[in-house]
Amino acid sequence: MTVKTIIIKFGGSVITHKAIPYHFNAEITRNLCQDLVTAGGRFVLVHGAGSFGHPLAKKFHLDQGLSREKKDEQVKGAAQTHQSVRDLNGKVIHTLLDVGIPAVSLSPFLFFNSLFGSNLFERILKFGFTPVTFGDVVLKDDNITIYSGDFLMKKIALELNPEKAIFVTDVDGIFPDLQDMTTILTDTTLKEVEKVVLRGSSHPDVTQGMAGKIREIKDMVNKGIEVDIINGQKPRCLLDAIRGHVAGTRIRG
Numbered sequence: 001m002t003v004k005t006i007i008i009k010f011g012g013s014v015i016t017h018k019a020i021p022y023h024f025n026a027e028i029t030r031n032l033c034q035d036l037v038t039a040g041g042r043f044v045l046v047h048g049a050g051s052f053g054h055p056l057a058k059k060f061h062l063d064q065g066l067s068r069e070k071k072d073e074q075v076k077g078a079a080q081t082h083q084s085v086r087d088l089n090g091k092v093i094h095t096l097l098d099v100g101i102p103a104v105s106l107s108p109f110l111f112f113n114s115l116f117g118s119n120l121f122e123r124i125l126k127f128g129f130t131p132v133t134f135g136d137v138v139l140k141d142d143n144i145t146i147y148s149g150d151f152l153m154k155k156i157a158l159e160l161n162p163e164k165a166i167f168v169t170d171v172d173g174i175f176p177d178l179q180d181m182t183t184i185l186t187d188t189t190l191k192e193v194e195k196v197v198l199r200g201s202s203h204p205d206v207t208q209g210m211a212g213k214i215r216e217i218k219d220m221v222n223k224g225i226e227v228d229i230i231n232g233q234k235p236r237c238l239l240d241a242i243r244g245h246v247a248g249t250r251i252r253g
């Protein structure tokens, strides 16, 4: 019998203060990690970059790849960005270890080509470790690009066929009407979600915020995987979602 896994993304806007460079939200992250302990189970974690990654990636135009004239400067910027998201990853890993979760870090820059198609996640999970990966700078063919945490969630979901995927964000879910921020879509379908006009973010986000997320979610839901979007700033919201009570947007079929 295969044990089902839940894959979870801690959004950069939850674990960092997106408007304050390099500000780690230690307490919120700790609460989320504590929810994992209380819930128990098998998890693969992904986290975003927030203010540790987006401003640098934007400054060096890393989302657009290397340009011939600015290549040297961009490579320096890519190295800085990678180290910065690794620093954030270190903070997340230490928080997980502190609450008793045997977290191991998988850097996309170093491992992307061996992360998928090789059963790596399953092998790591079998030992009882919790794999943790994150939005990062990645070498792609003869260029450099950014892989978002949302993209990694999709890749992991398509490989592991998890019980479900939970996106922990700084909003309550998907709003059908942006003039009315009190009502979210609760139990919904992909079709409904796609009809909704998505709001842009005022923060520098090289991976296109909610619009980018929906693109990745689409492939997951089309494969029959439930996707939940919840607000990580609300206490126990993650615990409840893991247990099946989604106080956010639940997307199926």
Ligand code: IPE
Pocket: 010, 011, 012, 013, 047, 048, 049, 050, 051, 053, 054, 057, 081, 085, 134, 135, 136, 137, 146, 147, 148, 149, 150, 205, 206, 207, 209
């Ligand atoms: C972005 O990852 C990675 C870099 C900018 C290096 P995400 O797109 O997943 O980050 P958040 O969750 O939006 O902050």
